Amino acid sequence: MDNTDPVDSPRSPELLGRTVVVTGGTRGVGAGIARAFAEAGAEVVTCARRPPEVPVAGARFVPLDLREPAAVRDFFAALPRLDVLVNNAGGTPYRLLTDVDAERHARVVELNLLAPLTASLAAYEHLRRARGCVVMIGSVSGGRPSPGSAAYGAAKAGLESLARSMAVEWAPDVRVNTLVVGMVRTGLSHLHYGGEEGVAAVARTVPLGRLAAPADVGAAAVFLASDAASYISGAGLEVHGGGERPAFLDAAAHGNPQEG
Template sequence: MTGKERLVAIVTGGTRGLGRAIAERLLSDDWTVIVCGRHEPETPVAAGDNVATALVSDVRDPESVALLIAETIARFGRLDLLVNNAGGAPAANIVDSSPRLIEKIIALNLLGPIFVSQAAYPHLRATNGSIVNIGSISGRRASPGTTAYGAAKAGLLSATTSLAMEWGPEVRVNAIVVGLVEDPDQVDHYGGAAAVARIGAGIPLRRMARGADLAATVAWLASSEAGYVSGACVELHGGGEPPAFLHLARD
């Protein structure tokens, strides 16, 4: 983009984990990047000499979201890409989950992306920009132990296709359906390092997804090369998870 006005992206939840990987990839592609979270990042999000602008925002709160978008436009004058990445949930059986916890999970994973998309829409429309929602395979299949999360992610995929239809042709809206991901914080959730290795070996591409895989897919969906892609839910799962009945048959 040398010699041109830089494109501007917001990555929600971009201060850590997969969101940080996405933000770093966009920075390396010479985007101006705003990352937001409920807290300042422990270290700056950067790629080479390009450093992301960090803003504190709670995507579950429409007023906080409005301030995030207003501050972005005040500083940079435009918005070309929104990556709705903020999300997640603790593992918890639904029978043991309080109504408040369920509300928080759905607010973060479904209402938040809708609130931010709604606030960003007029500015994305002005630039013929796009939205990339970070979904999950939990929204495609059963999600035992994270029922509210799976339900919210299923709703996000539905919202993706609906908004693509409502907002075309000015704004493209897509989602990435992320499969199992290598995450040091999730090793215990999967049952330990040995279990993680076995799970990875069971995926057709013989490993879980990495942050760079997701970041590359976001970069493509945001590019002109994907200019005719809208309403798509791109599955990023390395070929998918083998059906449980195969394991049962072998056992």
């Protein structure tokens, strides 16, 4: 009889020997995702237009503009193996719809929707052979109004829809899921929320009382890529600390209605 205490037994990294590509994995959320996969034992490749200011331990960087389809295809063709693709690259500046022309908004859609599609198609044969998976990094902006980032919200809504269709078309060989990410604290958060006081005020609106850390998103991505999630495909996993408190609750409380 084996009397080994499982609690004290050494735990093997759950993704040991698997190759993972994280697009835009050089800073912020992407770096957190790359770090989480490296800690899980995977061989991690990150790609972006510019190299990381602080290299992610355990990750290899390859320069790549994800809006150049030919370069994307060449990048994936050169890989000897691929088990997991994390489509993380994306983002947008704050712009009201009438601030710029449609062509500028189209570039936001290109980066946040078309680039993940291009990368996924280029990676498909690798993933099919490995029975691998795609993890899309979506946003709560895709499921609610996003004033100031409307094109981004529309692209993220499209990304989640794309992932659900891919999950059906590519089954059973490739699983496809989306992380629906809320507000994340990164090195640039104070610029978006008006300094540290603004960050703290925004954090208080989250039911769990804080913004996500990049490591929180990384842990969720590792889960979706792991064997524990082998029957999960076409899903959207919300990583938002409980969501957003409905504004009408605070409005009703401050209104102090009187009964007649």
